[in-house]
Amino acid sequence: MGKKIIVVGASSGIGKAIAELELKNGSEVVLIARREKELKAIVSQWNAKGKSKPAFAVPFDVTNFSQAEKTFEKAVKELGGLDEIYFASGLMPEVSPNEYNTAKDISMLNVNTLGAVAILNPAATFFTKQKSGKIIGISSIAGERGRKGNPVYNTSKAALNTYLEALRNRLSESNIQVTTIKPGFVKTEMTKGLPLPEKGLLKAISAEEAAEKIVKAVAQGKQETFVPGIWALVGLIIRNIPSFIFKKLSI
Ligand SMILES: NC(=O)c1ccc[n+]([C@@H]2O[C@H](COP(=O)([O-])OP(=O)(O)OC[C@H]3O[C@@H](n4cnc5c(N)ncnc54)[C@H](OP(=O)(O)O)[C@@H]3O)[C@@H](O)[C@H]2O)c1
Numbered sequence: 631m632g633k634k635i636i637v638v639g640a641s642s643g644i645g646k647a648i649a650e651l652e653l654k655n656g657s658e659v660v661l662i663a664r665r666e667k668e669l670k671a672i673v674s675q676w677n678a679k680g681k682s683k684p685a686f687a688v689p690f691d692v693t694n695f696s697q698a699e700k701t702f703e704k705a706v707k708e709l710g711g712l713d714e715i716y717f718a719s720g721l722m723p724e725v726s727p728n729e730y731n732t733a734k735d736i737s738m739l740n741v742n743t744l745g746a747v748a749i750l751n752p753a754a755t756f757f758t759k760q761k762s763g764k765i766i767g768i769s770s771i772a773g774e775r776g777r778k779g780n781p782v783y784n785t786s787k788a789a790l791n792t793y794l795e796a797l798r799n800r801l802s803e804s805n806i807q808v809t810t811i812k813p814g815f816v817k818t819e820m821t822k823g824l825p826l827p828e829k830g831l832l833k834a835i836s837a838e839e840a841a842e843k844i845v846k847a848v849a850q851g852k853q854e855t856f857v858p859g860i861w862a863l864v865g866l867i868i869r870n871i872p873s874f875i876f877k878k879l880s881i
Pocket of ligand 1: 638639640641642643644645646662663664665666668690691692693718719720721722741768769770771812813814815816817818819820821837
């Protein structure tokens with residue numbers, strides 16, 4: 631039987647690919663993001679395929695924190711229940727080496743961390759009452775260590791990891807799965823124009839490949855998964871490089 635799923639950050643990239651894969655697998659999906667036109671284009675494409683109308687668009691800015699609970703409830707009402715929620719919204723503005731831009735930094739924390747908290751808290755309450763459900767957060771390899779390039783992007787993902795781990799520990803007694811996804815390089819709007827590797831072990835993958843791996847890991851009940859798996863080794867290495875060496879690396 632098809633599942634009832636919410637994907638937050640579904641207007642492009644990894645979130646869109648997850649929403650489309652879940653629709654292809656027969657689930658009903660509410661797609662949430664700010665860009666209404668993009669959401670409606672995906673929804674009408676899927677709803678035109680057959681008699682049932684499995685896709686719903688709920689435009690929402692996750693930084694509108696006071697409305698997050700209402701938006702979550704609206705999405706659940708559209709679906710008539712809920713089995714899984716993915717949080718894929720994210721921002722990574724370009725930050726130059728000597729730039730300390732508080733406005734940019736706050737925008738990343740607001741979307742990547744607080745946006746997740748605002749919408750996943752009501753999901754945790756809902757699933758606790760239901761005694762089942764899955765919460766999936768799209769974090770990043772970038773949360774493993776504080777690197778030079780974009781300090782607050784790293785911070786926002788490290789904080790998201792800790793929040794998801796705490797949710798997992800709280801909710802495990804209520805039969806609720808919480809999965810943290812840590813992608814490496816994925817070709818999306820976020821990474822457009824960046825010099826991503828096209829070859830080798832760490833080559834960038836498509837959003838569709840990432841979605842396949844993410845949905846599989848969730849179905850397998852994983853707590854945490856690097857996407858693709860090779861990034862687990864990278865994570866292990868970078869977490870263990872001593873600080874006096876890490877400081878000197880331009881990563
Ligand atoms: N691409 C990579 O290499 C990579 C690697 C590691 C982790 N990630 C993570 O993967 C996730 C998805 O990113 P992506 O690569 O697929 O990039 P993307 O195509 O830019 O997708 C980002 C999504 O976040 C949504 N979003 C941004 N601000 C929002 C807001 N205020 N309210 C609601 N939604 C908002 C966007 O929708 P709207 O603009 O329509 O609101 C869009 O759907 C992010 O969390 C990112 O940090 C990506």
